[in-house]
Amino acid sequence: MSDQGKSLSEFVFGEDELGSYARVCVDPNLYSLTAILKTAYWFTDQCYLFLANRPPLIEVEFRLKQGDSTDALKKLCGEFLNNLLDQAVRQKVLEETSVVRDTLVKKAFFEAKAALSKGVVSDESHLTHEDQSFKEDPLNISGR
Amino acid sequence: MAFVREIDNGIYSRKVLADTRDAYRSYCDVSVTPLPNNRASVSLAVKKEYMVDSRQIVLEFWNYFLDSACKAHLDSV
Numbered sequence: 001m002s003d004q005g006k007s008l009s010e011f012v013f014g015e016d017e018l019g020s021y022a023r024v025c026v027d028p029n030l031y032s033l034t035a036i037l038k039t040a041y042w043f044t045d046q047c048y049l050f051l052a053n054r055p056p057l058i059e060v061e062f063r064l065k066q067g068d069s070t071d072a073l074k075k076l077c078g079e080f081l082n083n084l085l086d087q088a089v090r091q092k093v094l095e096e097t098s099v100v101r102d103t104l105v106k107k108a109f110f111e112a113k114a115a116l117s118k119g120v121v122s123d124e125s126h127l128t129h130e131d132q133s134f135k136e137d138p139l140n141i142s143g144r
Numbered sequence: 145m146a147f148v149r150e151i152d153n154g155i156y157s158r159k160v161l162a163d164t165r166d167a168y169r170s171y172c173d174v175s176v177t178p179l180p181n182n183r184a185s186v187s188l189a190v191k192k193e194y195m196v197d198s199r200q201i202v203l204e205f206w207n208y209f210l211d212s213a214c215k216a217h218l219d220s221v
Contacts, residue, residue: 016148018199033155034221041214048203051209053152053183062204 011077013070018063022073024081025057035087036060039080046078147188148203154182156213164183164209171201 010025026036036058040049048063062076126139137143151161161184167172171194177185188205190198 017145020201034218037155037214037217039177041218044207044211044214048207050149051155051205051210053155058155065203072218 011074013073020063020068020070020073022062022070024060024062024077025054026060026081026084027042027056027058028058028079031084031088032091033058035084035091038091039085042083043076043080145189145198147190148185149206150179150183150185152183155217156209157216158184160209160216161210164205168201168205168209172205174205192194 008051015020028036036051040051040060043062047065050061051062052059060080062073062080064072064076082107161174161176165176168174170191171190172191175187175189177187179185188202190201194201
């Protein structure tokens with residue numbers, strides 16, 4: 001295996017017995033493992049990925065499913081990092097709003113489940129019936 | 145030819161490794177050597193009849209492994 005490290009400082013490109021690869025390092029103190037794994041999960045259908053824990057960083061290795069293009073690898077790395085940032089923000093919002101979200105869900109389920117108290121009876125005496133015309137006005141609405 | 149990689153069991157759990165090894169049993173032989181600090185060395189040897197597609201098999205193995213590891217991690221949080 002050879003690490004040629006011939007491009008941008010953020011990305012490392014190289015070649016081994018499995019072909020070309022690109023590597024980027026991610027700081028797990030900045031991006032949680034959950035955010036990294038969620039992002040990786042989305043990328044496994046586009047390319048081959050491998051995560052290596054190299055404390056204090058996590059190294060993400062990319063390989064193309066087809067071809068050997070360095071530009072395509074570079075593009076993948078960039079997209080991965082953008083998506084990672086997106087996931088990290090989502091995670092943060094999720095954590096910050098978890099109490100409010102739980103309260104709303106609890107309230108919604110509680111209200112749907114709560115039975116009517118004994119004294120509450122539906123008064124349906126004013127509902128219209130089949131032989132009633134719009135001219136009739138039993139509640140005297142037009143006179144109000 | 146064996147393809148060797150070192151994994152961290154904090155990302156790639158032992159349970160998921162066992163499942164992945166089982167899923168790829170027909171295509172390659174997988175041997176695992178435990179290492180200190182919750183790590184392991186995983187060696188893949190593609191079976192003779194599939195040597196032509198060895199790159200794809202090895203990389204698909206690692207993608208499947210990562211995919212399953214992500215699912216397991218996300219289900220647990």
